[in-house]
Every structure is written in structure tokens, then in C-alpha cells.
Amino acid sequence: MNIHEYQAKQVFAKYGVPTPRGIVAHTVEEAVANAKELGGNIWVVKAQIHAGGRGLGGGVKLAKSIEEVEKLAGEILGMTLVTHQTGPEGKLVQKVYIEEGADIADELYLSVVLDRAAEMPIIMASTEGGMDIETVAEKTPEKIIKVAVDPSIGFQGFHGRELVFGLGITDKAEQKKMIQFASKLYKLYMENDAEMIEINPLIKTGSGDFLALDGKMGFDDSALYRHPEIEAMRDISEEDEDEREASKYGLSYIALDGEIGCMVNGAGLAMGTMDTINYMGGTPANFLDVGGTASAETVAKGFEIILKNPNVKAIFVNIFGGIVRCDRIANGILEATKMVDVNVPVVVRLDGTNAPEAAEILKNANIDNIITATDLGDGAKKAVAAAKGE
Amino acid sequence: MSILVNRDTKVIVQGFTGSEGTFHAGQCIDYGTQIVGGVTPGKGGMEHLGRPVFNTVKEAIRATGATVSMVFVPPAFVADAVMEAADAGIELAVIITEGAPVRDMQMAKAYAVKNGMKTIGPNCPGIITAEECKIGIMPGMVFKKGTVGLISKSGTLTYEGANQVCNEGFGISTAVGIGGDPIIGLSYKQLLPMFEADPETEAIVMIGEIGGDLEIQAAKLIKEQITKPVVAFIAGQTAPKGKRMGHAGAIISGTAGTAKEKMEALEAVGVRVVVSPAEIGKAVKEVLSK
Helix, strand or coil: CEECHHHHHHHHHHCCCCCCCEEEECCHHHHHHHHHHHCCCCEEEEECCCCCCCCCCCCEEEECCHHHHHHHHHHHCCCEECCCCCCCCCEECCCEEEEECCCEEEEEEEEEEEECCCCEEEEEEECCCCCCHHHHHHHCHHHEEEEECCCCCCCCHHHHHHHHHHCCCCCHHHHHHHHHHHHHHHHHHHHCCEEEEEEEEEEEECCCCEEECCCEEEECHHHHHHCHHHHCCCCHHHCCHHHHHHHHCCCEEEECCCCEEEEECCHHHHHHHHHHHHHCCCCECEEEECCCCCCHHHHHHHHHHHHHCCCCCEEEEEEEECCCCHHHHHHHHHHHHHHCCCCCCEEEEEEECCHHHHHHHHHHHCCCCEEEECCHHHHHHHHHHHHCCC | CCCCCCCCCEEEEECCCCHHHHHHHHHHHHHCCEEEEEECCCCCCCEECCEEEECCHHHHHHHHCCCEEEECCCHHHHHHHHHHHHHHCCCEEEECCCCCCHHHHHHHHHHHHHCCCEEECCCCCEEEECCCEEEECCCHHHCCEEEEEEEECCHHHHHHHHHHHHHCCCCEEEEEECCCCCCCCCCHHHHHHHHHHCCCCCEEEEEEECCCCHHHHHHHHHHHHCCCCEEEEEECCCCCCCCCCCCCCCCCECCECCHHHHHHHHHHCCCEEECCHHHHHHHHHHHHHC
């Protein structure tokens, strides 16, 4: 689960990680009131969406007067912001964060993520703040400092020294501030089961203080049960409606832009099915994992969600029945076709336990638009042909 | 021969009396696995599925001589259970539980390594040595005895791959579902050399997916240590960037961990890489007929 910048900064504040002051606004009036409350004579108006690259997309603007805050908030609120992380359809901006202007002397980068190879959290830092870190990693990998922290000992002095010397911070007071900053961020990461924290840029002010100018945080969904205060920050308007609806039924769904709807058990086989459709010259319309226990109800729900997509010209049901018997799934499919009006050809491949019985059931049902397939390759081929109207 | 488990392996079940544990332990017993008992705290002294129940793993080991544990404990408590197994001297824990917090598994894995206990999973189908020992939730009948070793991140692709291998007239020595979570136990790196050393295994199928770099590490290892033919499939060539495809592990960011990158790395070291999982069986036939 991801949270907004303004929420991340609330979490930072709780842990004493310094940030500029700011207040979130849902309307232009609120934005103006917030700017007045913050005081000063320079403000930043920042679109709050769950995606990076907001600045380049025109979602972060500097205001030098209250009138300008009003004008910019009016422009940004309600705009559809397109960045390299939103996809071409962009995201609707429903909130803006009004933040006091900061005196930027230097821009750094700092993040905490899980290093899968080392199997421990890793703190990444760079002097190249404000840039896309993937570009830095590609072009100047030597400018990224990586410090893995073994949770059994926690954040120690040497971790801090590796960071500050790596970043070329020489001033004693600044070294101390940066070490504290990183140590608090690590604590926050561990205590909240964060998946990722990224601050880009982390700025040094003219007076030598470090501030988180931006903040991105993602959390381990499996651990949310023990962090109700984090879960309360969930913004469902940032999530895809169909994906959310699917998850209520234990289905994992992601819309794609092709023509063949897929319903598969297991994430790996679901991806493998999409790959096979592609290999056979077709295009997958979605990823849909019905999970380990495909019942008539989940299959019906799956059909319903797939068919909401107007681009779908055929559906490929690919189930490898293991513990769940194929004859049951076949009956489930038949029942589902009674519950939902399936108006496109459905290619069904059922393999595994009781597959011959399942084939018999589907054959005897004699439904016009159900086409049976013997294996994965055969099914994908038939689905591609059906989508082309062959 | 086979790897890690065989007909003599003595297995206990942690989370034995829960609904999942009960159902799958029953299936394993039917398959012929030596399930010698189980652990459910507070239910020690009972009998379940005709096997003794113990309060602690230590008691279970003392009474049964088990060396392997199959873990069905719910996600919030699974790390505790795995660490208990490691502490008690279990040699291999097969963790089926799905949805374990990453931080918990990180701690449990580190403790297991420190205690010399191997782990498989979490969030995986388990391990099966065909027609001898099934420790997990896979459909046993798919796995006919043979000479092909299989390692897979994905559950259903394990069955798909094994089924194709068997339909081509070959069979499986041992199949291991390693899971696709960010922190997993045994992986290609440890399992490939085991299959290389196993006289019964003649070829290896490895099924990977997008995210992480385990397959890239495997490619390096194959170049240096593996002489047996390897067939590989990487799921997720058509997955959109940055999207999560069910498994927490299947996240791509930028170029790191894409299917293309992994396929190229494996091809470069002589692995027979297939672009569709529908080709796994045929590719195995091809490499074994050479």
C-alpha cells in the first residue's frame, strides 16, 4: 500500500525526521487559508497523487503571492496529471499540499528499501538529488552509496559514518545531523513494516539543516494488520476500481490493453498464459488470478469483471486443477455462464485432476460459445483465432 | 536418488490440526509421505489423522526423530514457528503459508541460516520427490517418477511444467516450488548444484518470473557449475512495468529484473530458454534426445 507525500511527512514528523511545514488542501479556499496560516512569502503547491515525476508533469509549482497560490491551486486541483509513472491515462488530482518555500543549498537523495540479495534493509544515498535515481544508477553508479543494515544489530555508528563520508559531508555538525536523519528513517522503516521509503530530494538548507522535501512511502500489505494507523491512510480513490472490486472476491486483476480476457489460477501461470497469447500473435486484455479455489461464484465474478472491458473479443479460461478437481471447475463455469451473460467466445482449457470428466461435462452442456482446448498451447491458439473472429 | 527428501524422510506438520494443515497433511499421508506427527501448542497428547500431536517442536523431534517440518501456521505466527523449528534442530522447514510479513521472514530466515536449517518458501507449493515423498500442496498424481529436476517460483507453473514433462514420456526426480516472495529460502543457487550432484537427475527445468535477480545469479552459477542440460521459462514478458502480478516478488522497476534481461542472461550460458510455458515439455524432450 502506498501513501501520499503529505501523509509520509506526517509519519516523518512523528519520528522527528525534519520536513518543511505544510498543510493539505482539498479546495482552492483551503489552499489559500493554508498558505496564510503557514505565513511567509513563498509557497509550493504540490499535487498529491500516488506517482513520481509530478514536477516534470506540471503538478508542482512555486507561488510568490497568495493570489498565485489561489491561481495555481485552481489549475492543479482537478487536473489529470500525466507522469512517467501514471501511464498515459494519467491521474486525477484531488488534493494539493501547500508547503512553505525552502532555502535550498544542496539536493541529495536518500532511500531505505529491502535488498533481496542481502536479505536485509539497505540505505541508499546519493549526492545527485532531484534526479531520477534509476538514471543515476545507470549512468554514474559510483555516485550511489549503499549501506546494508543487519536488523539483528540495527543502525550503528559505522553505518552513519559510511553514509556521511560517502556523501562527502565534512562539517562535523552536518555529519551529526545527517546521521540522525538516516537513523530515524531506518527506525521508521522497521517499526512500520515499510516496503520502501524514498526522499528525493533531501535538501540541505543555507544554514546546514537537512529536510525531507519530498517523501514516498510504501508498506508491506501482509503486515498492515498490525499498523491500523497506517492502514487508515489508504486512499482508495488512488486505486483502480476494478482491481479493488476483484480483490473483494479473492481475485487478483490488472487491466491491460489487449483483446483476450484471461482467467487463470495462480499468478505465475496467469503471466505465462499472457506470454503464450502474445507468442501466438494475440494480445492479453488483463491479468486475472482466480486463486487456489476457483468456485462458480469466483468464476462468475471473473467473467463479469473481464467483460466490463469493451475491448475483450474472447476469453481464455486456463485452469490447472490440482487439489481443486477439474470436473467441479467445469460445473462452475457452466453455472457462471447462467449467472453472467457471456457474449464472446470462451476457450476453456482444464488440465490436471479429473480433466477427462471435465471435458465430458463441457461437451455435453453443448453451449455454443464454449470452445474446449487440450493444453495451454492449443488453448492460446484457439483464443487468438476466436478473438480474430476465425 | 533425488534431492532433499525421499521415502525415508520423517516429517512433522506445524499447524497440524488447523483446516489447511489437516487437509494437506491427509493428502501427503495418502501419497505415502512419512508424516510422523504434528505440532499444535496446547493440543499435545492428542491424536490427529492417526498421528501424535505435540505442544512443541522439540518434543515432536524427541518422540519421532523427524528431520523435516511442513509449516501451515497462519501468517502472523509463521516466523515464530519457523524459528522454533530451527531452534529445535529441524534440518528443513517447508513453509507453505501465504501472506507472511516480509520483516518477519527476514528475521526467521536469518535465524534459520544461523542454525543451519534449510528453508523452502514461504508462499510456495512445497517439495515433492515423485512417487516417494510429497511435502506440500501440489497435486501428487501429476508427478510421475523420472529424471527431470524442476525448480519453480510459481505454484501452478510447477504443475504445468511437470505435467508437460510427463506427457512427453519423461518424469520428475524432485520438484521444488521455491515461492516468489521477497525473502525466500532455498533458491536456484542452492538447488541447481544439488540436481547436478544427483545421479538420478539428467536434466533440469527452471521456471522463474519477473522481479529480483535470482535468475541472473542462477545464470552465472550454471556457467560455472552445471553440466546437465537446463530448460528455462521466465513468466511475465507481457507484464506491464511497475505493476504487481499477485506475487510480491513480481515487481519490475526500470530494467532490473525484466523477463527479457533474465532470458538473455540464461540463453548466453547455454540454457534452452522457451518463450511460452507451453513449450517446456518439447524443449525437455529436445535436450534429452541430444
